[in-house]
Amino acid sequence: MENKNPSAIEYHETTKLGYINLKTKPSLYKSYNIDPAITLEGRSIEINTPTLDCVDLANSGQTPVGLTEIATLLNLSSGIIKSNISTTAGPVDYRAASSAGALYPIETYLICGDLQDIPAGIYHFSPKDNVLIKIAEGDYRALLSSGRSEHQEISNSPIVLVYTSIIWRSTWKYRARGYRYSLWDNGTILSNLINASNALGIPNKLYLGFIDNTVNDLLGLDGVKEAATCMVTLGAQSVQHVHNPTHNTIKVNPDYNNDIEYDEVTKMHQATKINSPSELDKWLTTIPERYEYPAGESKLSTKLIPPIESRSIHDTITNRGSTRRFQRTSISKTHLIHLLNSSTNPAKSDFLNENRPSLLEFYFIVNSVEGVPRGAYYYSLNNSSLELIKSGNFRSDAGHLCFEQALGYDSSVVAFIMADLTSLTTEYGDRGYRAAQIEAGMRGGQLYLSAYSLGLGASGITFYDDSVTEFFSPHASTATPMFVVTIGKTSNQNSVRPFRSKVAVKLDAMARGAGQIF
Numbered sequence: 126m127e128n129k130n131p132s133a134i135e136y137h138e139t140t141k142l143g144y145i146n147l148k149t150k151p152s153l154y155k156s157y158n159i160d161p162a163i164t165l166e167g168r169s170i171e172i173n174t175p176t177l178d179c180v181d182l183a184n185s186g187q188t189p190v191g192l193t194e195i196a197t198l199l200n201l202s203s204g205i206i207k208s209n210i211s212t213t214a215g216p217v218d219y220r221a222a223s224s225a226g227a228l229y230p231i232e233t234y235l236i237c238g239d240l241q242d243i244p245a246g247i248y249h250f251s252p253k254d255n256v257l258i259k260i261a262e263g264d265y266r267a268l269l270s271s272g273r274s275e276h277q278e279i280s281n282s283p284i285v286l287v288y289t290s291i292i293w294r295s296t297w298k299y300r301a302r303g304y305r306y307s308l309w310d311n312g313t314i315l316s317n318l319i320n321a322s323n324a325l326g327i328p329n330k331l332y333l334g335f336i337d338n339t340v341n342d343l344l345g346l347d348g349v350k351e352a353a354t355c356m357v358t359l360g361a362q363s364v365q366h367v368h369n370p371t372h373n374t375i376k377v378n379p380d381y382n383n384d385i386e387y388d389e390v391t392k393m394h395q396a397t398k399i400n401s402p403s404e405l406d407k408w409l410t411t412i413p414e415r416y417e418y419p420a421g422e423s424k425l426s427t428k429l430i431p432p433i434e435s436r437s438i439h440d441t442i443t444n445r446g447s448t449r450r451f452q453r454t455s456i457s458k459t460h461l462i463h464l465l466n467s468s469t470n471p472a473k474s475d476f477l478n479e480n481r482p483s484l485l486e487f488y489f490i491v492n493s494v495e496g497v498p499r500g501a502y503y504y505s506l507n508n509s510s511l512e513l514i515k516s517g518n519f520r521s522d523a524g525h526l527c528f529e530q531a532l533g534y535d536s537s538v539v540a541f542i543m544a545d546l547t548s549l550t551t552e553y554g555d556r557g558y559r560a561a562q563i564e565a566g567m568r569g570g571q572l573y574l575s576a577y578s579l580g581l582g583a584s585g586i587t588f589y590d591d592s593v594t595e596f597f598s599p600h601a602s603t604a605t606p607m608f609v610v611t612i613g614k615t616s617n618q619n620s621v622r623p624f625r626s627k628v629a630v631k632l633d634a635m636a637r638g639a640g641q642i643f
Contacts, residue, residue: 149383151294153218153229154253157377162256163243168196174324176578177435177463180470180571183319186326190283190360192242194325195235195257198359202318203233204252206443220252221442222313223573223585225306230294231314232351234287234344238264238363247344247374260345260375268343269356271336271405276475279332282358287340288314291351292394293384301387304394305562309585309608311354312566313573317442319472320574322359324438331474332356333560334408337398345376349386352394355563397559413552414480420503420512420600427466427509431459435578445573448582449621451535451613458496460579461538464612465504465511467575468540468568476553476560482506484549484561485568486604488514488541488597490523492534493613503600514600524626526596527609528587531624537581537613541593542568543604565607572610582615 170193174182188194200206205218220229233250235257237243247261269285270276279285288311295303295310315331322329333355340356341348399405435441471482487504489511491497500516520534526541527533542565549557569585576583586609593606634640 145298149297151291151297151381151384153294154251155232155249155291155377156251156253157249157258157260157375159258159260159375162251162254162258163192163248165192165196165199165255165257168193169200170197171437172197172201172321172324172439173437175435176320176438176441176574177433177467179320179323179438180467182323182326183470184328184330184473185323187328187361188326190327191240194327195243195284197325198318198321198327199233199250200255201321201439201442202314203231203250204255206445218253219446221445222310222317222570223445223447224310224313225295225585226298228294228298228306229310230290230292230307231311231354232289232291233314234289236265236269236285236287236343238266238283240283261343261373265343268339269335271339271402276332276334276409278330278362279335279356279358281362281364283360283363284358286318286357286359287344287353288355288357289344289346289351289353292390293350293381296385296387296390301389304387304390308354308559308562309566309569312563312568312608313570315355315357315563316567316570316574318357319567320438320571321442327359328361329473330358331472332358333556333563334405334475335399336401336405338400343374345374349391349394350381350384354559393558396555399556407554408556409475412476412478412481415482415506417505417507418600420505420514422513423508423510424502424513425458425461425465425497425511427462427511430462430466433459433463433579435463435575436580438574438578441574441578445577447584448532448611448613448615449584449619450616451532451537451582451611452616453493453535454537454614455493455495456537456581456613458494460581461491461494461497461511463579464538464572464575468571469504469506470571472564472567476557477564483568484544484553484557484564485607486543486545486601487568488543488601488604490519490539490541491537492520492523492539493537501597503597514597521627522596524624525628526588526593527611528589529624529626529629530586531622532584532586532611534624534626535613535616535622536611540569540572540610540612541588541597541606542608542610543593543597543601543606545603546605547603562607569608569610572612576612581612583610583612585610
C-alpha cells in the first residue's frame with residue numbers, strides 16, 4: 126500500500142451513483158443552417174381515411190407525388206405534432222411516431238428527381254423548422270440501387286426516403302441497449318409513413334438491400350455516429366432519371382458533447398452492414414419460406430373480419446400518446462381481431478413476400494377480452510388464428526415480464542413480438558437482425574395506431590428478455606422478445622401507478638435467502 130495512490134479515488138469516482146447526465150444529452154435536432162429551404166408549413170393536408178382501412182389500401186393507388194404529398198407524409202411520420210409545457214422545465218415537443226424516451230434518434234433524408242416544386246437533389250427534413258434543406262444538387266437515385274437490375278425500382282421511383290440513426294441519442298440514456306431502441310423508433314416511423322402513404326394512394330416499399338457505405342457517403346455521414354438504416358420508395362415507377370456523377374454533399378456532424386461510443390453497438394451495426402456488390406447479391410436472393418410450429422387449440426379466428434369504425438389516420442396520429450395507466454377492464458373480441466389483423470398484415474419490402482409475410486413471431490397474454498379465455502397465446506399467421514398455449518390468470522406474470530410495471534398487469538392484452546434470431550441470422554445474415562428489429566418497431570407501431578383508432582390506449586414497454594422466452598416456452602424456446610406493447614382502455618387518471626408483482630416479491634425473498642437449505 127502506498128500513500129497518495131489514486132486507485133481508491135478512481136474506484137470511488139467510477140462507482141458513484143447519480144441521475145442521468147443531462148450535460149451530455151445530444152440535441153434532438155440536426156441543423157444544417159442553410160438558406161434557402163423549401164418550407165412545408167401549410168402545405169400538408171388532412172387525411173380522413175379510417176386508420177384500419179389504410180392497411181387494406183396498400184399500394185392500391187397511383188397518386189402523383191408533389192410537395193403537398195411530401196409535406197403530409199413527412200409531417201405524419203417524422204414531424205412535430207404537438208408541444209407541451211412542463212411546469213418545471215419548459216416546452217417539450219412530441220413527434221408523430223412513438224420514440225423510446227422521446228429521444229428521436231432517426232433522421233429523414235429525401236432523394237428525388239425533378240418534381241413539382243422540388244428540384245432534383247438530396248434533402249434533409251428538419252422537423253423543428255418543418256422544411257426541406259437541400260444538401261446536394263442533382264439526381265442520385267441510380268446510386269442507391271448499386272447498379273443491380275433487381276433494384277431498378279429504387280432508382281425508378283420518383284422519391285426515395287433514406288432513414289438514418291444518430292445512435293448516441295438513444296445510447297445516451299439506454300446505453301448499449303439503445304441501439305435496439307433506435308431501430309424500433311425507425312419502425313414506428315415507418316408504420317406511420319406506410320399508413321399515410323396507403324391512404325393517399327401512393328405506392329411504397331421498404332428496402333434494406335443497399336450498400337451501406339455508398340449511401341452513407343452520398344449523405345455525407347461517417348457511418349458510425351450517424352448511419353443509414355433503411356430506405357423507402359414512394360410513388361409510381363418511372364425511368365426518366367439522370368445520375369450526376371459528381372457531387373458535393375454538405376456535411377454536418379451531429380452535435381455531441383462527450384459522447385460515449387459503445388463498442389458492442391459499433392460492432393453490431395458494422396456486422397449488419399452490406400459492404401459489397403457480392404453481399405448485396407446474397408441479400409437479393411430468394412426469400413426463405415416461413416415455418417411455424419403448431420401451438421394449441423384455436424380460440425379466435427381472424428379470417429372473417431367484422432366491420433368496425435375507426436378514427437381517421439390524421440386524427441389517430443395527431444392525437445397519439447403513450448398510455449400511462451389502464452382501467453383494468455375488458456376490450457371486445459372485435460377489437461382484438463382488428464388489432465391482430467392490422468398488426469400482422471404483410472408489408473411490402475425486399476425481405477418479405479407472400480411466403481414470408483413476417484420475420485417475427487407473435488405471442489400474447491390475454492388478461493381481459495370479452496369472449497376470449499384468459500391465457501397465453503400464439504398468433505398463427507398461417508392459420509390466421511389465436512392459439513392457446515396455456516390457460517390461466519397471468520396478470521401478475523404480465524406485470525413482471527413488462528419490467529415490473531403496472532401497465533402489463535392492468536392492460537387487457539399484452540403483445541410480445543418475438544423472433545428466432547438463430548434462424549434469421551442463418552437465413553439472412555446479420556442484416557436480418559436489423560430487419561427484424563425494424564419490422565418489430567413497425568408491427569408495434571401498427572398496434573399503437575390501431576389501438577388509438579379504436580379509442581383504446583397502448584404503450585410500448587421494456588421487458589425481461591429471457592423471462593419472456595421462458596414464460597412462453599416450450600413453444601417459444603427458440604424465440605427472443607423484440608418489442609412489447611400493452612393495450613387496453615386508458616384510465617381517466619392517466620399517470621404511472623406504483624406496482625410490485627407477486628413474481629418479484631417471491632424473487633426478492635429468494636434473493637435474501639428464503640427457501641435456502643444450509
